[in-house]
Amino acid sequence: MNVRFGLLLLLATSSVRADWPEFRGPTANGLVPAAEAAKLPVKWSETENVAWKVELPGQGWATPVIQEGKVWIATAALDGTTFSVLALDEATGKVLLEKRLATCDNPEPLANKVNTYASCSPAAEKGRVYVHFGSYGTFCLDTTTFEVLWERRDLTCSHWRGPGASPILWGDRLILSFDGADQQYLVALDKATGKTLWRADRTTDFADYDAKGRPSNSGDMRKGYSTPYLTDVAGTPTIISPGAKAAWAYDARTGAELWNLTYSTHSPSSRTVVSSKLGLAFINTGLGKAEIHAVKLNPPPTGTVSESQIAWKLLKRTPKMSSPVLVNDLLFMNADGISSCVDAATGEVLWSERTNGQTTASLIATPDRVYVCDEDGKTAVFKASRTYELLAENQLDSGLMSSPAASDGSLFLRTKTHLYRIGH
Numbered sequence: 001m002n003v004r005f006g007l008l009l010l011l012a013t014s015s016v017r018a019d020w021p022e023f024r025g026p027t028a029n030g031l032v033p034a035a036e037a038a039k040l041p042v043k044w045s046e047t048e049n050v051a052w053k054v055e056l057p058g059q060g061w062a063t064p065v066i067q068e069g070k071v072w073i074a075t076a077a078l079d080g081t082t083f084s085v086l087a088l089d090e091a092t093g094k095v096l097l098e099k100r101l102a103t104c105d106n107p108e109p110l111a112n113k114v115n116t117y118a119s120c121s122p123a124a125e126k127g128r129v130y131v132h133f134g135s136y137g138t139f140c141l142d143t144t145t146f147e148v149l150w151e152r153r154d155l156t157c158s159h160w161r162g163p164g165a166s167p168i169l170w171g172d173r174l175i176l177s178f179d180g181a182d183q184q185y186l187v188a189l190d191k192a193t194g195k196t197l198w199r200a201d202r203t204t205d206f207a208d209y210d211a212k213g214r215p216s217n218s219g220d221m222r223k224g225y226s227t228p229y230l231t232d233v234a235g236t237p238t239i240i241s242p243g244a245k246a247a248w249a250y251d252a253r254t255g256a257e258l259w260n261l262t263y264s265t266h267s268p269s270s271r272t273v274v275s276s277k278l279g280l281a282f283i284n285t286g287l288g289k290a291e292i293h294a295v296k297l298n299p300p301p302t303g304t305v306s307e308s309q310i311a312w313k314l315l316k317r318t319p320k321m322s323s324p325v326l327v328n329d330l331l332f333m334n335a336d337g338i339s340s341c342v343d344a345a346t347g348e349v350l351w352s353e354r355t356n357g358q359t360t361a362s363l364i365a366t367p368d369r370v371y372v373c374d375e376d377g378k379t380a381v382f383k384a385s386r387t388y389e390l391l392a393e394n395q396l397d398s399g400l401m402s403s404p405a406a407s408d409g410s411l412f413l414r415t416k417t418h419l420y421r422i423g424h
Contacts, residue, residue, distance in 0.1 A: 020066040020405040020412070023121035023166040023227050023362075029273050030325040030364040032406045037366030039409030041423040042381050043392045051410060051421040052093035058084060060118025061360070062166070064414050066090055066407040067124035070143060073419065074131050076117035080107030083118065083133045085141065090408065093421060097146050102137040102153070112161035114321070114360060114401075115225075121166040121403075123174070128191070130174055134163025138176065140194060150194035158182040164225025164269055170237065170252050173197055179224030179243050186228065186241060188255060198255035204246045221245075224286070225269035231276070233258075233300045240281055242268040247283050249301070259301040265289060271323040271362065273331070278345055280311055282324065282331060290318040290335070294347060312347030323362035323403075325370060327384040332370045334359045339372055341386065351388045355380040362403040373400035377415060396420065 024030045032040060041049050058075035065072045073086040081104055087097035107117065120132045124143070132138045135156040140149045157180025165177035173188045184202040189195065206222060221244060228241040230252055237252035244266040249258040261283060268286030275282075279298035285291045294311040295301065301309050317335045324333035330350070331342040339355040342348065356374035364371050365384055369391060373379045377396040383389040398415035405412040410423030 019068070019124070020064075020407045021125060022065055022123040022168060023063050023403065024271060024323065025364070025406065028168070028229060028271070030323065030362055030403075031327070032364060032366045034367055036406060036409055037368075039423070040366055040406055041411060042369070044394045044411075044422045046395075046397055049422055051423060053418050053420050054088060054093045054095065055418050056086070056414070057098070058082075058118070059116050059416070061116050061401040061414075062118050063121040063403045064405050064412045064419060065122045065124045065129070066405060066412065067129065068126065068143065070096065071412060071419070072122045072124055072129050072131070073414070074118045074120065074122055074133070076133065080104060080110070080117040080136075083136055085122070085129075085131045085139070087143075087146070088419070090421075093419070099141075099146060101131060101139045101148070101151075102133065104136055107136070108159055108162075110162045115162035115164060117162055119162060119164045119225075121227075123167045123169050125169060130167050130169070130191070132163075132167045132176060134159050134165075135178065135180070136163070138167070138174075138189075138194070140174075140191070152189065152194050155187060157184070158219065160219035160223050166227040168228055168230060170230050173252075175228060175230075175239065175252070177224070177226070177228055177241060179222075179226075181219030181222050184222060184224065184243055186239070186250060186255065188252070200250050200255035200257065202243055202246075202248060203257065204243060204248075206245060220287075221266050223267045225267060226284075226286075227271045229272040229274060231274045231281070233297050236300070238300075240272045240274070240283065242270075242272065242283055242286065244268070244286070247272070247285070259303060259305060261293060261295060261305040263291065263293070265291070269321045270319055273324055273326050275326055275329070275344055278329065280344065282326070282344070284319060284323075287320055289315070290320050291315050292318050292324075292333075294344075311345075314342060314347050314349070316349070317352055319359070321360050325363040325365040327365045327367065327370065330384065330386065332363055332365065332384065334363060334372050337374065339370075339380070339382070341388070350386050353388050355382065355390070360401050364404050364406060371404060371411075373404055373413065375399040375401060379404075379413070
């Protein structure tokens with residue numbers, strides 16, 4: 001069984017409230033556990049259904065993560081000279097901690113209006129939170145005393161336009177991605193000590209020129225922002241990690257390469273979604289001409305994925321940055337404000353409708369509805385069904401670049417300026 005899917009079933013049948021411990025939530029795919037879904041709000045505004053609203057210092061598109069009654073936020077100075085973490089009381093919004101973790105005298109310029117110096121979401125578990133700023137540093141904090149237990153400042157790459165991939169937790173390790181202009185690799189750290197357990201350098205074959213004749217040794221042609229997704233494939237804990245020109249699968253235990261999917265695009269940021277029921281991994285290839293490839297996982301691929309191992313491809317209206325969400329064998333996605341519903345088994349587009357403005361944030365969903373946030377502060381809510389039905393349009397004062405989080409029956413929305421708890 002897919003370990004993420006198994007965890008979702010456990011949460012759905014448990015009376016214990018579900019936290020949102022990492023980018024895209026407790027099952028890493030944007031699904032709100034069923035026990036929480038019924039209480040999640042559908043309608044809100046600046047004056048309606050806001051439990052609290054807190055202005056945030058600095059800038060960052062990292063998703064808020066929630067664990068044991070605390071909301072953790074990564075933020076940085078606009079110029080990238082300081083990197084900080086905040087902890088807020090989940091119930092009241094009271095700031096419990098504002099702690100500077102790192103400084104940098106000469107940060108790389110972003111040269112990108114989409115990204116920030118704090119776009120990597122933290123990861124949290126009982127007693128620990130892991131805050132990651134790419135090559136600017138990774139930090140493990142005690143969630144009670146707020147003491148920094150360990151840090152790593154020696155894992156480097158040229159982020160070119162800023163870091164983006166968030167850390168993930170598996171077993172005794174913390175897994176990080178560094179897809180830079182100069183080097184591209186994944187690393188697993190012992191989460192207790194921060195020591196390196198393995199490093200997997202990408203073996204992508206970068207051609208001299210890309211499909212449009214641009215030199216592939218330019219930074220953009222080698223960059224990636226995608227957070228890896230970990231799933232069980234035939235008993236092997238498998239990390240699926242899209243990068244520039246290729247997505248790679250690694251054994252989480254050792255970092256050994258298992259298989260790869262090649263393509264011509266670069267700078268992927270969308271996170272892979274997996275259906276254990278259908279035996280498919282939905283991999284978004286990134287910028288250039290974004291495509292979604294539905295890769296067959298049964299039997300597991302080996303070597304380079306062949307055309308016969310791809311169930312279908314989707315080339316039209318696929319997201320450039322946001323991650324899709326899978327509900328009831330339907331894949332929902334948003335590209336440039338156009339939301340689409342796709343039959344996950346066949347790749348057939350069932351409907352496409354303009355629901356939003358430009359969308360960067362990843363989608364989240366309950367078993368019966370989908371939430372799409374845009375860069376102008378609007379969240380569209382529609383039914384998770386084969387026919388389109390809009391349920392609500394909700395507007396906040398500032399844009400939503402960060403992906404939403406859900407916990408304790410409420411939504412946590414980070415705009416460009418504030419953090420909101422929407423709901424009770």
